[in-house]
Amino acid sequence: MAIVETDLPPATVLLDTDRQSYIGKPASKKGKWQKFVSFIWDSDYYEKSDAERRLVFKLDCFMLAAMTIGWWLKNLDQNNLSNAYVSGMKEDLNIQANQYTYMGTIYNAVVAAMQIPSSFIVMKLRPSWFLAACEIGWGVFTFAQAGAQSYQAMYGFRFCIALFESFYYPIGFFILGSWYTRPELAKRIGLWFVAGPAGSAFSGFLQAAIYKNLDGLHGLAGWRWLYIVCGIMTVPCGVTLLFLVPDFPENTKVWYLSEEEKVLAKERVARGGAQPMKGKINGQVIFSALKDWKFWILVPFYCIYGFAVQNGTQFGVYLKAYKYSVTLRNVLPSLMYIIQIPCILIYCYISDRTTRISRGWIMLGPLIWGIFPTAVLAFWPNSNPLRVFAFMVNGSLYITPVFYAWVAEMCGHKTELRAFITGSTSCLFYTFNAWLPAIVFLQTDGPRFKKGFRTTFACCVTSVAFVILIILLRRREVRKEKNAMTSEQQPPIQAEREGDVEEKL
Template identity: 70%
Template sequence: MAMVEAMDLPPVASAAMIEPGDHLMTGDALPSRKGRWEKFVSYVWDSDYYDKSDAERRLVFKLDIFMLSAMTLGWWLKNLDQTNLSNAYVSGMKEDLHIEANQYTYMNVIYNAVVCGMQIPSNFIAMKVRPSLFLALSEIGWGIFTFAQAGAHSYQAMYGFRFCIAFFESFYYPVAFFILGSWYTKQELAKRIGLWFIAGPAGSAFSGYMQAGIYRSMDGLHGLAGWRWLYIICGVIGIPIGFLLFFLVPDFPENSKVWYLSEAEKELAKARSARNGTAAMKGNINLKSVLLVFTTWHLFVLAPWYGIYGFAVQNGAQFAIYLKAFGYSVSRRNVMASGMYLIEIPCLLIYTAISDRMTRYSRAWVCLIPLLWGLFPTGVLAFWAPSNPLRVFGFMMTGSIYVTPVFYAWVAEICAHRTELRGFVTGATSCVFYCLNAWLPAIVFLQTDGPRFEKGFKTTFACCCVSAAGVIVIWFFHRRDLRQRALEAQEGSNSSGVYGKEHHHDVESKI
């Protein structure tokens, strides 16, 4: 069973005959010998690290140092800016702007609605416009409007600023996943997505600590409230990171012009993608291929699953409001809410490391187990445990339920054989998530229902139950695809001895 599930049809005939230990360059192309240290490194990092040639290891190292680092900084800032709203709200913005009833909830609804609408177009734009330029302009745009929030004098102004910030931030999430999935192999991808993704909770946590520090030291400085200084500082940080993205994001292996990769390394990157079974990015959008997405299970299973799972981990957004309602100080509200994100970081690192070592089997189990555990912390809040420390524990453990990096690595693996499918499904999954977030919180997480939020917490508990069951459904469909493609590959091999182009085209049209 494991061998069948591990099989995958590559996109070109030459790649089909290449195994992970094969190398396409001469000179330094021989893999290293494995001693105890080498085996240890292979165990804690990439399982095939010492099966790679020196040239391939140098390529991956450059991608980690330049591409991954730059995109991680951008993601860190995005989450820093996104969390600023809740931290500013509980640190004086509510009173200064006279925010009442559900006006704060509507600010989040506006943000999610705009982001939702731009998720699917994002990856198709990135296929036509260089992602390095696209992401750089997006980063600079949201930096400008983050800065502008410091001048808001009404909740209506915040509505407008949240709209503009959402528009520019909306591109980053799906495009980043799309790019990472184009450069890294199955044995590398989840860990890199995990390292990139933990910048999110790190940014969210840093926002809380930053706001606590600003409130203590800068509140009232030059006549400005502390929450306004938070927006000023974050806006100033965003501009240089935008320029960094422009110079360090390498676009795709097929069209990269980045300065730190040689022509030989770009060719090696293309060969790695072929070996990994990742279809080449040709720069053109085939309408027929896009429409074909609507005839597959991928769109109608993967996208709804992520929307449901995404809402299952929403309890943490209400933590600061809970702490305020129970009389915690401004500093403790920000610091304790940030602790939830610090728990998320080691959990993500552990989940993604295990996931990359299970590519021979399935990433499904690394998604399923945390979600089964998540029934406890979400249940604590859904049924409102009588103990305040236990409820705080329930909020804190929200960070241990996140499996997003593992899921997106799984999506890249499931959809690797078709670029349009991978781009569309990656955008659609986050689109469904933001679509739900655009209206569902306004119904189940009304601020007038806080801090109990009975409807909201019971909804997240139900979503956790459904998403755990949904992992099994995805695993079943993926296993069926692998069996079908393996059978067709065997039939093609029997008839021709190799994976011909006509055979591959036939398989691709059926999947």
């Protein structure tokens, strides 16, 4: 056994350097291929047993793939509103003043209300069943939007879609954090998360293609066909989640994992210092979380950071105001999301590779860079190309996967705490998103949105200060935990002697 210093809880300090399988299997083969995979992918791949490699491979192929497709479809369906709005829905439904803004407000209000309950619900109900039912539900109401005849009908449909979609975000982070270890987690969350901008980007290209080829077919406008096509794609995916999401290591019954692999999965969780999920929900969990500094710092940080990256949602409105074509109104925002994808993957890869460095330092880079594009829109220079550039690079500010990997790392020793903080961060973000855009991003203020863009700029600057504070608090916490563990491991006789010496001094 060897002692290795990390930024993880004390329970994770003891590691088996031979990496024998925890269920008695022989050690893995260690050749050039394994070294290569360790270099480009998981830094501990070379040290893993063959059994552990097979387990992680199965999780990647089935769980990660299914949840990524579901997340892709969620963002595809969610982004359809903005694409439909600039592609004829505004005129067909006679949407006036801030009615479009209120559609987003309704969506965010419902999502906010369900964030904290969602993480606790899946501690009682199997995530595979719950997520499958939710995805089928929002697929049905995606279909329904194609038949909307008024903005009031869209209000109702947005409410129902938000209710079903609200669970996917926090539950997805919660499940991934329950199966993957420190060197694996951020990259997987990153791969899962980039399906979001990929879905948003695809929505723009899809709407552009539908507007060109299906607009007017069977008497239906192109924006209505967009909802029909997306509904056809969403419902079958909900069924696949039922069979491919493995629930949690403590209660999984999924068909593609053997009994030995289920045992190994639980041992991987224990090796990372996490407690088994007991599924107990009581006031003590919330009370203990409220006493922890993480709740009071991490939750406000994510709310502020989440609003700092909101500029991209107004890109389509800006393009329409400046008389760009319908095709460009859909394609240019899609390119903005495409830029976001490699940035997220790079941040996550670096985050997993630098195990000796806090993930917070990785988050600082994009946030500091983000001050520039948010400042451009806040102070609105005369250059149209510069403003378009500021919109286009908005996606390079996204560090959400690294943040949630950091949360899983900091709260991994207490599953219930992790569930509560994960839900709380999303809850507060969507709570603010339910009313703040309605104040600072009024459509009647577009495309300048002076109040909105200056608010996002201030949030970006504040996010930088928050990350530095979190790094310092986390460093102090790790130091206290290591000192406490050292004191507990000290032999009683030696402790008594040291106490005598201190008393004499």
